[in-house]
Each structure stands twice: as structure tokens, then as C-alpha cells.
Amino acid sequence: MKVPMLDLSEQYSNIKEEVLTVLDEVMSSSRFILGENVKKFEADIAKLSNVEYGVGVANGSDALHISLQACGVGQGDEVITTPFTFFATAGAIARAGATPVFVDIEEDTFNIDPKAIEAAITDKTKAIIPVHLYGQTADMDPIREIAAKHNLAIIEDAAQAIGAKYKGRMVGELGDTACYSFFPTKNLGAYGDAGMVVTNNPDIAEKMSVIRVHGSKPKYYHHVLGYNSRLDEMQAAILNIKFKKLGTWIEQRRQAADNYTKMIKEALGDQIVTPIEREENFHVFHQYTIRVDKRDELQQYLNEVGVQTMIYYPLPLHVQPVFKELGYNEGDFPLSEKAANEAISLPMFPEIKPEQQKYVVEKIIEFFIK
CATH class of the missing domain: 3.40.640.10 (Type I PLP-dependent aspartate aminotransferase-like (Major domain))
Structure with missing residues (x-):
């Protein structure tokens, strides 16, 4: 698939x-x-x-x-x-x-x-x-x-x-x-x-x-x-x-996010940090972004088995070459740098099918138990 x-x-x-x-x-x-x-x-x-x-x-x-x-x-x-x-x-x-x-950022919400x-x-x-x-x-x-x-x-x-x-x-x-x-x-x-x-x-x-x-x-x-x-x-x-369809698409995204979280938690527990939705918030899940060790290895494996993922912001802005003159250094914002090394976004769009999500999670499980 x-x-x-x-x-x-x-x-x-x-x-x-x-x-x-x-x-x-x-x-x-x-x-x-x-x-x-x-x-x-x-x-x-x-x-x-x-x-x-x-x-x-x-x-x-x-x-x-x-x-x-x-x-x-x-x-x-x-x-x-x-x-x-x-x-x-x-x-x-x-x-x-x-x-x-x-x-710096909050670790749980980014x-x-x-x-x-x-x-x-x-x-x-x-x-x-x-x-x-x-x-x-x-x-x-x-x-x-x-x-x-x-x-x-x-x-x-x-x-x-x-x-x-x-x-x-x-x-x-x-x-x-x-x-x-x-x-x-x-x-x-x-x-x-x-x-x-x-x-x-x-x-x-x-x-x-x-x-x-x-x-x-x-x-x-x-x-x-x-x-x-x-x-x-x-x-x-x-x-x-x-x-006119935005509200429906948001609800579909929220349902897909809920599906991911339930499947991942049931299979892998705390090995993967899934997105939180704070009690006072209504999350629209533009991305479904998890945090994992060996993030780059996971992405490579998923790519090999047909699952496309994205790593957003692998180099935080304070260490981008264009902002060198601002005087920031690696280590200045440890939580942002940690997120840049751990965060990976899974396939997410309103029309994603449950079987597609199931396949994604199965392949993530394979990576962690192989």
C-alpha cells in the first residue's frame, strides 16, 4: 500500500x-x-x-x-x-x-x-x-x-x-x-x-x-x-x-487524529509521544505530529514501505545561517532543538481512509519491534 x-x-x-x-x-x-x-x-x-x-x-x-x-x-x-x-x-x-x-517552546504543544x-x-x-x-x-x-x-x-x-x-x-x-x-x-x-x-x-x-x-x-x-x-x-x-466544507473537513481531521492516537497508544504505549489537545483548546490537526527516538531511521523505514511522512523544521530558526548575525547558538533553546530532532508528521488529510491509517500504524509497530 x-x-x-x-x-x-x-x-x-x-x-x-x-x-x-x-x-x-x-x-x-x-x-x-x-x-x-x-x-x-x-x-x-x-x-x-x-x-x-x-x-x-x-x-x-x-x-x-x-x-x-x-x-x-x-x-x-x-x-x-x-x-x-x-x-x-x-x-x-x-x-x-x-x-x-x-x-523557547512548550514541550507538549510545540x-x-x-x-x-x-x-x-x-x-x-x-x-x-x-x-x-x-x-x-x-x-x-x-x-x-x-x-x-x-x-x-x-x-x-x-x-x-x-x-x-x-x-x-x-x-x-x-x-x-x-x-x-x-x-x-x-x-x-x-x-x-x-x-x-x-x-x-x-x-x-x-x-x-x-x-x-x-x-x-x-x-x-x-x-x-x-x-x-x-x-x-x-x-x-x-x-x-x-x-462551506471547512467544518466537515476539520471534523474528519479530528476523527483521523483520534484514530491514530488510539491505535498507537494501544500498540506502543509510551514509546511514541502522540499529540495532546489541551482541555481548553479545539485542535484542527493541520498536522498529526508525533515525537520519537530514532526519528530519521523511522522516516527512512516508512518511506521504504510506502508511507510518506514529513519532518517540519529540522533546523530551528535561531541556528539558521541567515540569522547568524543575531548571535544565537546551538543549545540556546533546548526544547525547540529537541523537537527538531524528534518530531515527525504522519499522513493527514480529511479523506484519509481507516485502512490507510491502520497500515501506517502497522508499519510504525514493525519498526519498533524489528
Whole structure:
């Protein structure tokens, strides 16, 4: 049996006719940029996030950069975040002219440790970017308290966590802004690049709307230095179709995660650390990520027997060559480095079949008993 990490073919076959219909409508309308499909999608994502404003942009990386700029982060400022995340989080900080300041993660959730944040704050600190990694929110109440105490902006990196909840509150309403990615592999994925920022702050929303069109308002009159980062009509039309199915797809992911955990625990007990879902959280399982010794050997074995896996973030950001000048060293953030050596993500998508999951777990068991 072959089990892919992600298979979008069944999903597409189920919505193919709708997709082709709306794409024809967009092309027939000759309105390709910031039209009615974008407006509808912005409104729906804002409503899902329990906020007032959605600003569609070209991708999730731009969502982070535009958020930082709209929140007043710039040259000489510092922004606190996690080193165990995709490069775009810290890359956006650096592109804004600010300095990424890293703090370690919680071992059980992979998310930024709120207890480590306050010690990293200086008079240059302007914002915190908590990343809701793999589909579960960071512990936001203490982060919000720290931010309020020190007058810092909170920019949620929610690229992997659309639809997730924290103590009954939605991802998207837990900070000054929240940034979504609709990269094709995401729980709500476009057929190309796409992103969005949501906020409850009308001034920030207005700034972001101007920044995404070269800083122009009215057209051809530029008061801020923006750039071209717009969500196009074709991607928005596709995402409008997919959005209606997001809730169902999340529940399918949660069921698949539950299946994995039950099978792994029953067979291997504590030999494998399975994902936790904190009591106050609603996890959307963008990834199902386990922790194991001999992680690289396990990946190699699973690949040989037809099971595709992914190792996300094998080199934490604080030791990436591009950030060498920040002065961090190996050993500075031991839990992030431990996660980088132990974490491996198993196949996860809404349409994954129980027999596929059973095969994956059987092969993991074979590895541990051989």
C-alpha cells in the first residue's frame, strides 16, 4: 500500500464541477483583482474569526509582513516569537526592518512558552508573534496579559490553525491581527498562493488595505510605502466553495487524529509521544505530529514501505545561517532543538481512509519491534 502525506485528488473530484463553474464565471466577468469573490471571502473569514475585518493578500508570508507594518513595527524594533516554526514567521519580522527575538517552546504543544516571553522584553520590543503550530493555539491568556502590561501588539500566526479555538474563543480574535495562509496544503487551501489578515481594529484594517495596493489611496497617490499583495478573484472563488466544507473537513481531521492516537497508544504505549489537545483548546490537526527516538531511521523505514511522512523544521530558526548575525547558538533553546530532532508528521488529510491509517500504524509497530 502507498499512503501519501497529503492527497487532494478526492477533494477536487468532489468539488470539480463547482470549481470549473465559478472559474468560468470569473473569467467571463473579466474582473480578476479585488472583486466580489474576494469581498465575500474576506467577510466570511472575518465572521469565522469573530472579528469585523478581513483583508485578502497574496499569501500568508505577506499577511505577517503587512500586519507588522500596519501595527507600526519597523527599523530598530524587536519582535518576540518562537524558533520552532516555518521561516516566514521570522522572515517577515526581518523584512519589516525589525529583529526577531526568540524564546523557547512548550514541550507538549510545540507552541511558544508564555513563561519565557517576559524575560525577553526590552525597550525595543514592539510585538509578539505566537504561532498556533500544527493546528492548536498557543496559551494566549498569559500572552495577552504580558502584551497589555508592556503595550505590545499581538500578531497571531494562524497559518495552520484556521477554525481552532482557545477557551471558546476563535483563532483570529485573540490578538491585534491574525494571519492566515491558504497555501494548497492548508486545511483551507487555494489552488495557488493566497492569504488573509483579520482584525477588529478599523485603523489597522484600513492601513493593511492601503499597504496591499502599493500604499496607494486614492489610486496613484502614495502616502506609505506599500507593495503589491492582493488576493485574486479566481483563488477567492475557489476558496468560497471550499469554505462551506471547512467544518466537515476539520471534523474528519479530528476523527483521523483520534484514530491514530488510539491505535498507537494501544500498540506502543509510551514509546511514541502522540499529540495532546489541551482541555481548553479545539485542535484542527493541520498536522498529526508525533515525537520519537530514532526519528530519521523511522522516516527512512516508512518511506521504504510506502508511507510518506514529513519532518517540519529540522533546523530551528535561531541556528539558521541567515540569522547568524543575531548571535544565537546551538543549545540556546533546548526544547525547540529537541523537537527538531524528534518530531515527525504522519499522513493527514480529511479523506484519509481507516485502512490507510491502520497500515501506517502497522508499519510504525514493525519498526519498533524489528
